[in-house]
Amino acid sequence: MTDLDMASTSTAPRYMALAEALRSRIAQGDPDVGQLLPTEHALCETYSVSRHTVREALRMLAEAGLIARRRGAGTVVVARESRQRFAQHLGGVDDLMQYARDAQLTPLAQDTGPLDPAVARALGVNVSGVFLHVHGLRGRVGEPAIALTDMYIRADLAPEVQAFVDLNGAVTEWIAQQRGVPTARIEQSISAGALTEREASALKASPGEAALRTRRRYFDKGGRIIALSDSVHPxxxxxxxxxxxxxxxx
Amino acid sequence: MTDLDMASTSTAPRYMALAEALRSRIAQGDPDVGQLLPTEHALCETYSVSRHTVREALRMLAEAGLIARRRGAGTVVVARESRQRFAQHLGGVDDLMQYARDAQLTPLAQDTGPLDPAVARALGVNVSGVFLHVHGLRGRVGEPAIALTDMYIRADLAPEVQAFVDLNGAVTEWIAQQRGVPTARIEQSISAGALTEREASALKASPGEAALRTRRRYFDKGGRIIALSDSVHPxxxxxxxxxxxxxxxx
DNA sequence: CGCGAGACTTTGTCCGGACATGTTTGTCTC
DNA sequence: GAGACAAACATGTCCGGACAAAGTCTCGCG
Incomplete structure (x- = not known):
């Protein structure tokens, strides 16, 4: 069944029938996770539909989290099934950070350049390109800082440093608006550790004190990195x- | 500003600029909740874009939950602001725990009774009633344990202890099936701390070593507690x- | 005056085309 | 073998058009 003859058996739009056909294929591992789906052009021929219809179907699959599409590269399967039972809903990235609205970012240092290999390893990424790196403290005025943070923003997407500071961490939302590159996926890891002397000094805490470390990777729709962050919290x-x-x- | 001259100030696609312009209007109550947005045709003329671009923008607003579109009737504003952006989806409670499937629970102690006030305070609850308490280690056979955990399950819902152990932690799913009380809400907190001597001894780790502590509260539909847990992980x-x-x- | 049918309005589906943008591959030169 | 550049590939944006489906309005008839 390559032609969509769904119209004869149901009233579902063609793009829905195609999305369902592709979802079914993916569930069977054809193609499997990590593999490329046929190109839009190929799908148009295989299923005898217009490119518009193919794109609508692919958009539905992307929104369901089964595929990720990249201009020039193709469409990769990222999940076999959409598994949704429990969900944590967040208003936005700043909710993810869980800082009070008025917790300000105080920059301590900044630079622009490729990602240091040790940093890339710590953040679990293998990425080339130039990043704006901002190192600073996060906290309310007059209170002990709650985080010592390093943010890495792709230089081609980054605002000016002062604008970045004014955004108080909502840089990915600025990038969505101003650069037209919305964050589609965030990976966060949370671990425990002990503060180093340098970290403790900046945070006015004790070296060796227990701390929570949060690391984040922000991806666009095509799975490319937008920004990275590494924060430590007493x-x-x-x-x-x-x-x-x-x-x-x- | 009716023509979209965003292209001169950013690289955002036109449909995104239009979506933002409309989102901004809606936020200002123009049109307000319950009122109709201008038709697609009118928006094409007002903003000098194709119908395709208008439809993309409206689709984004619909997905954001700001508008609802009805064939033949028009597009109505249903909310002034979008409050939900990101979500973490989990297949089930065991995904939340993030233990490998074969990570077994080894009970070290158990008892049944009211919740100790210190425990209740630590877990952030104020609850009466009788709980089955199981204290144990979680880990794969032959490997260092990854968690020292205390589970408290409402006695009226709890299985036998040996059955509980065989469930390997998926007790809330057993309760949903066998007792007809599904978990509707989970609250989890993650913090850092240092292992006490007792904890370190059980975990075969060093006292004072940094550790991640996860605490969970499981609620049924009516908001009543089903179970509680407190785990510490080197x-x-x-x-x-x-x-x-x-x-x-x- | 009320109801139903038909006309009109509005969004939804689907087609086609063109060009832009980003990625990958191939080729050439040092 | 490495690097640079060009071409081919693949998706993204944006235009236009046609027809379908659903909702609303108007007019005529009982």
Whole structure:
């Protein structure tokens, strides 16, 4: 069944029928996770539909989280199934950070250049390109800082440093608006560790004190890196809270 | 500003600029909730763009939950602002725990009774009733344990202890099936701390070593507590990973 | 005056085309 | 073998058009 003869058996639009056909193929591993889907042009021929219809179907699959599309490279399968039972909903990236709205970023240092290999390794990425790196403290005026943070923003997307500081961390939302590159996916890891002397000094805490470390990778729709961050929080000053709600069954 | 001259000030696509212009209007109540947006045709003329571009912009606003579109009737504003942007989706509670499937629970102690006030305080609850308490280690056979955990399950819902152990932590799913009480909401907090001597001894780690502490509260539909848990993980053995996807809202 | 049918309006589906932008591959030169 | 550059490939943006489907309005008839 390559031609879409769904019209004869249901009233579903063609792009929905195509999305379903592709979803079914992906669920069977054809193609599997990590592999490329046929190109839009090929799908037009295989299923005898216009490119518009193919694009609509692919958009649905992308929104379902099954595929990621990259201009020039193609469309890769990222998940076999959409598995949604519990969900944590966040208003925006700043909710993810869990800092109070008035927690300001105080830059301590900045530079622009390729990512240091040790930094890339710590953040779990293998990425080339130039990044704006801003190192600073995060906290309310007059209170102990809650985070010592390093942000790395792709230089081609980054604002000016002072504008970055004024954004108080909402840089990915600025990039979405001003650069037309919205964040589509965020990977965060949370781990425990002990503060180094340098970290403790900047945070006015004790060396060796327990700390929470949060690392984030921000990706665009095509899976390319937008920004990275690495923050450390003294244990006494920060706890990460999350709420998950059960969702309706599909 | 009716023509889209965004191209001269940013690289954002036209449909995004239009979506932003309309989102801004809606935020200002022009049109207000319950009122109709101008038709697609009118927007094409007002903003000097094709219908395709208008439709893309409207699709974005619809996905953001700001508008609802009805064939033949028009497009109505349903919300002034979008409040939900990102979500973390989990297949089930065991995904939340992030233990390998074969990570077994070894009980070290158990008892049944009311919640100790200190425990209740640590877990952020004020609850009466009787709980089955199981204290144990979690890890793969032959490997260092990754968690020392205390689980508290409402006694009226709890399985037998041996059955509980066989469930390997998926007790809330057993309760959903066998007791007809599904978990509707989970609250989790993640913090850093240092291992106590007792904890370090059980985990075969060093006292004072940095550790991640995860605490969870499981609620049913009516907001009543089903279970509680408090786990501590040596830093070197466990990192909490999460992935958030940008999503449409309903 | 109320109801139904038809006309008109508005969004949804689907086609086609062109050009832009980013990625990958191939070729050439040092 | 490495680097630079060009060409080919693949998706993204944007235009235009036609027809379908659903909703609203108007007019005529009972």
């Amino acid at each position: 244990a006494q000053r920060f706890t990460y809270e999350m709420v998950l709600q059960r969702e309706a069954e599909d | 830093a070197q053995r466990f990192t909490y990973e999460m992935v958030l996807q940008r999503e449409a809202e309903d």
